[in-house]
Amino acid sequence: MIFIGFTAIAIGVCTALWGWGILCQRLVKYPVRNWAVTVIFGLGVLIFWGGVLNLLRLAYGWTFDGLLLIGIVLAVKYRKFRPQLPRDASEWFHLAILCMPIVLIMFFTVKTQLPPEAFNFHDDFEKYFAHPVRMLQTGTLFGSPLNALGSETLGGQAVLHAIALNHFPVQYINGVDAVFGLLLCLLLSVSIFPLRAEFLPMCLIGLLMVFFINPQYVNVSSLYIAGAFMMTSILLSSDVCGYENDEKTKKLPSPVLAGLIYAALIASKSNFVVFTLFHLLFFVIALKIFGVDFRRLARWGLMAAGTTLLFLLPWIFMYLPYYIHASPAQTPHRADIVIATEEFPNLLSTSHLFYGASFAHYTFICMAPLVSVIGAALWKRRERSVALAGLMAGGVAVAFVYLLLLSLGPAISGYGTSVRYAVPVLIAGVPIILSLIYLMAFRGGASWFKLSFVAIPLLLGILIIISFSSSLMDRIHQGYNSGSILAFSWLATDSKYIGYSQEVIHGNTHSRVITAQKYVPAGQAVVAWISTSFLLDYKRNTIYDAERSGIATPWAYVPDADYFLFEYRGFAVRTLEQYLNPVAGRRERYISEKCILFLQFFQELRKNSDELYDDGRIVVLKKRRAI
Secondary structure, three states: OOHHHHHHHHHHHHHHHHHHHHHHHHHHOOOOOOHHHHHHHHHHHHHHHHHHHHHOOOOOOHHHHHHHHHHHHHHHOOOOHHHOOOOOOHHHHHOOOOOOOOHHHHHHHHHHHOOOOOOEEEEEHHHHHHEEEEEHHHHOOOOOOOEEEOOOOHHHHHHHHHHHHHHOOHHHHHHHHHHHHHHHHHHHHHHHHOHHHHHHHHHHHHHHHHHOOOOOOOOOOOOHHHHHHHHHHHHHOOOOOOOOOOOOOOOOOOOOHHHHHHHHHHHHHHHHHHHHHHHHHHHHHHHHHHHOOHHHHHHHHHHHHHHHHHHHHHHHHHOOHHOOOOOOOOOOOOOOOOOOOOOOOOOOOOOOOOOOOOOHHHHHHHHHHHHHHHHHHHHHHOOOHHHHHHHHHHHHHHHHHHHHHHOOOOHHHOOHHHHHHHHHHHHHHHHHHHHHHHEEEEEEOOOHHHHHHHHHHHHHHHHHHHHHHHHHHHHHHHHHOOOOOOOOHHHHHHHHHHHHHHHHHOOOOOHHHHHOOOOOOOOEEEEEEEEHHHHHOOOOOEEEEHHHHHHOOOOOOOOOOOOOEEEEOOOOOOOOOHOOOOOOOOOHHHHHHHHHHHHHHHHHHHHEEEEEEEOOOEEEEOOOOOO
């Protein structure tokens, strides 16, 4: 029943997104025959409207429902632009063959992830769950200088979470990315191919690669949703609106649609600005190499960058008070917090990474499309098409972003975490680029050369599937036995950890948090640092919720409030000793230093405050005002 319900909801949401996507294409006069790409355009429009509504303090459930209903109306209005159905028995047969693995993949995903048995007890409960709760209750994400909104994320993913939370319990938030986002990536991977026998092998291999590549899934933030946006940007720059398009065309893709997708990607998770920047840069360079007029190219590049900024403006304006008051870090360095020594890793190492798979796995899939793209460029060097320029830009951007993020490991959170940040780029880029090369191989060339280029992406795709088959079996086993695919499997499968998640979602944690909040008079502001901040009532009080990444932002400060709600003991509460442990990466050390200062602030505050409530885990304090 859950699978059937999800299918019905997915069809309804895709219909609404498709309606918005069609409207967007008509406004910019750039028709796209790929129906899955049209859906992603609609998703970008939805995130843009989410930014506008948050800026206007109108991001409530009824406004999001209104956007979806308008999308459905648009889909009905533009029904003559509906996706083309199979035309004969042969195409219906090929469609049925493609649907079978998609249905099996989605059945497993829905069974184990909608909802999962366990969530990330730090990132999810303390941070990401609170974002849509705050939005739906107050009409905006803006409100606390002590959380990660405006830095790690602008709120694009929270908009999608809010749409789900508006109608379903909070645990179903995971369905936005782990289920619906995965579905979008699967559909995009097959949408570029006509329903013909010669394309069926690569079609199947492409969608299997999306599922087989270990996602290193650790929280409900943007992974597959971001992957769908990156896939779309590669397809748009490769001019893949349909197989029948003339590959030699010099028509540039719509800069407005490119800006819409780039902006939605950045709004979903801020670190994806790296992919956006270098994909746009490499695409412009490739076009210049292929002889596109410099003035025309400059206009296109500036317009793409400008529209990206334009679609981001609602988010930027919302957080502008934070950015204006940002100041350089002045945290004193603590010698007792050391960075764990890490040498640059062997990129061909087969040793198991903390979050799954190995460096060798990800390096191989990073190099596979790059080498293939270089070969395709040498083969098609005389054609100099926009499609080939986009293909080259995608392959180079995927490899460059992976290597760049890896090299930044010591500055961020260590090499292992850097790989996890790069995984969405690999999941998005590798299947799409190999599929496009396969598609290109059917367009001319000597017969033996053509045959070799058909074989290359097929063989590389098969090798990628085989190489990740072991980690996939581990995920499937963990999903069915422990009810989640969280990549920190040693902890996610622990009965105490699962029990804590179930207690937070279904137990008395909510009543305990609300009981503590009732000691703060209604309407009063309160600074709250607890591990389940999403359970607070944001309508009753002005809540400045704090979490470790938010405390470390350049604009973080303790607002002027009389009441403080602090969780000092519990399963998910980090101790001072944990902050003092060796950490990986300078950013992690900086966050630990900031959190220690915040802990010291609370210790001093407790000496100069009246204790209103203390249940042994959560304390409510009222600061004494000087007379």
